[in-house]
Amino acid sequence: xxxxxxxxxxxxxxxxxxxxxxxxYDTSESDYYLFWxxxxxxxxxxxxxRQEAYKQQNATExxxxxxxxxxxxxxxxxxSDSQLGDAxxxxxxxxxxxxxxxxxxxxxxxxTVNP
Amino acid sequence: xxxVTQTPKHLITATGQRVTLRCSPRSGDLSxxxxxxxxxxxxxxxxxxxxxxxxxxxxxxxxxxxxxxPDLHSELNLSSLxxxxxxxxxxxxSKGLGQDNEKLFFGSGTQLSVL
Numbered sequence: 001x002x003x004x005x006x007x008x009x010x011x012x013x014x015x016x017x018x019x020x021x022x023x024x025y026d027t028s029e030s031d032y033y034l035f036w037x038x039x040x041x042x043x044x045x046x047x048x049x050r051q052e053a054y055k056q057q058n059a060t061e062x063x064x065x066x067x068x069x070x071x072x073x074x075x076x077x078x079x080s081d082s083q084l085g086d087a088x089x090x091x092x093x094x095x096x097x098x099x100x101x102x103x104x105x106x107x108x109x110x111x112t113v114n115p
Numbered sequence: 116x117x118x119v120t121q122t123p124k125h126l127i128t129a130t131g132q133r134v135t136l137r138c139s140p141r142s143g144d145l146s147x148x149x150x151x152x153x154x155x156x157x158x159x160x161x162x163x164x165x166x167x168x169x170x171x172x173x174x175x176x177x178x179x180x181x182x183x184x185p186d187l188h189s190e191l192n193l194s195s196l197x198x199x200x201x202x203x204x205x206x207x208x209s210k211g212l213g214q215d216n217e218k219l220f221f222g223s224g225t226q227l228s229v230l
Contacts, residue, residue, distance in 0.1 A: 042223065043203060043223055043224050043226075044117065044221065044222075044223050044224075045205060045207075045221035046221075047218065047219070091158065093158075102148075102160035102163070102171060102173055103150075103158075103160065103219065104160075105157055105158035105159075106157070107157045108157065108158075
């Protein structure tokens with residue numbers, strides 16, 4: 001079974017600085033998707049960024065980028081120029097490609113942004 | 116706003132009771148997914164329906180059941196409730212079966228408290 005591990009229960013960053021959230025996963029599949037979701041206090045699950053495992057290029061969405069290391073099964077999220085609105089729980093998730101597949105989530109990392 | 120509507124937002128009930136959680140997917144989405152978010156288990160996939168038919172099943176207890184109606188809204192029924200069932204229950208929707216490039220859109224969740 002696939003598992004997703006986020007080893008940092010909590011992280012903090014100063015406004016305007018950069019922070020990296022870690023995620024590792026375990027799978028025997030070669031083709032899959034990885035995601036970072038943000039859950040602010042409103043509880044809404046918001047997709048931040050997505051990476052296809054077959055793409056070597058790291059995904060980027062504005063201030064959010066990932067460092068995808070397939071061999072190491074590592075998928076970290078970098079937030080640049082952190083803003084107060086970035087404060088939230090961040091969840092790393094995995095989904096096998098193809099078919100009707102569930103998302104497997106990590107336990108989450110709580111990010112605090114200090115002014 | 117994701118376009119996925121969940122009602123009620125909060126639900127407080129007693130052990131042994133039965134509740135129904137409702138989800139309306141985004142317009143045009145045929146798949147509905149149910150996830151449970153609890154402090155100890157994290158986010159776990161419960162069940163998926165596609166166009167009225169059950170497509171995938173996760174860690175859903177026998178006391179729980181779901182269905183998707185012809186108008187595509189879905190209901191999650193939780194019976195013989197226990198304290199451990201207290202959690203945030205999310206509904207998500209997607210256009211098709213959740214394959215490949217399809218995005219999953221989450222509702223704001225129903226917070227269930229069993230006292």
